[in-house]
Amino acid sequence: QLQLQESGPGLVKPSETVSLTCAVSGGSISSGRYYWGWIRQTPGKGLEWIGSIYYSGSTYYNPSLKSRVTISADTSKNEFSLKLTSVTAADTAVYYCSRMKTTVTPIFSWGQGTLVTVSS
Amino acid sequence: DIQMTQSPSTLSASVGDRVTITCRANQSISTWLAWYQQKPGKAPKVLIYKASTLEGGVPPRFSGSGSGTEFTLTISSLQPGDFATYYCQQYDSYPLTFGGGTKVEIK
Numbered sequence: 001q002l003q004l005q006e007s008g009p010g011l012v013k014p015s016e017t018v019s020l021t022c023a024v025s026g027g028s029i030s031s032g033r034y035y036w037g038w039i040r041q042t043p044g045k046g047l048e049w050i051g052s053i054y055y056s057g058s059t060y061y062n063p064s065l066k067s068r069v070t071i072s073a074d075t076s077k078n079e080f081s082l083k084l085t086s087v088t089a090a091d092t093a094v095y096y097c098s099r100m101k102t103t104v105t106p107i108f109s110w111g112q113g114t115l116v117t118v119s120s
Numbered sequence: 121d122i123q124m125t126q127s128p129s130t131l132s133a134s135v136g137d138r139v140t141i142t143c144r145a146n147q148s149i150s151t152w153l154a155w156y157q158q159k160p161g162k163a164p165k166v167l168i169y170k171a172s173t174l175e176g177g178v179p180p181r182f183s184g185s186g187s188g189t190e191f192t193l194t195i196s197s198l199q200p201g202d203f204a205t206y207y208c209q210q211y212d213s214y215p216l217t218f219g220g221g222t223k224v225e226i227k
Binding site: 106 | 216218
């Protein structure tokens with residue numbers, strides 16, 4: 001059974017870079033059958049799709065965040081990561097990793113989420 | 121980006137009530153719409169996709185309808201476990217976008 005587990009710092013200072021990792025078990029990110037993505041949830045903006053990656057390395061980003069986001073994958077560790085640069089308080093959110101069948105699809109598989117707070 | 125607007129934002133109802141939530145897109149998305157249920161501290165869970173297809177294991181009291189720009193989620197008889205927040209999501213085009221949510225509260 002697929003499990004997605006996010007990890008990362010719970011607290012980040014403004015202007016810094018936050019790095020999150022999603023460990024995948026019960027499935028291989030290099031299988032080529034799925035895309036692996038990130039979504040965040042803030043009190044202000046609600047649910048926001050951040051981006052996704054295919055095992056080949058192809059990435060798809062939300063244009064609203066594209067200049068600050070990098071999603072990468074480590075197939076040897078069966079995990080993928082999110083880097084968000086120049087964070088502000090507006091980036092305070094619960095970040096979820098996910099598995100998707102295509103780049104435009106419902107999101108059937110979610111991690112439990114990890115809270116990132118941006119504060120000095 | 122396609123904008124998704126849900127109404128109402130909050131809904132007070134009693135067990136056994138019929139509940140309807142509306143989701144509107146600012147351009148046609150055919151039937152590329154999903155509905156999610158989210159409970160506090162948990163990730164959203166798909167209830168319905170392709171506007172009206174019930175996800176496996178979801179009780180038949182949940183139903184979805186609509187196409188184009190207007191969609192509804194109906195709970196035919198509200199049960200205690202249904203008090204939650206509901207979101208719509210379009211997957212007609214990238215980037216994926218979500219509605220603002222409808223919180224179903226106990227009356």
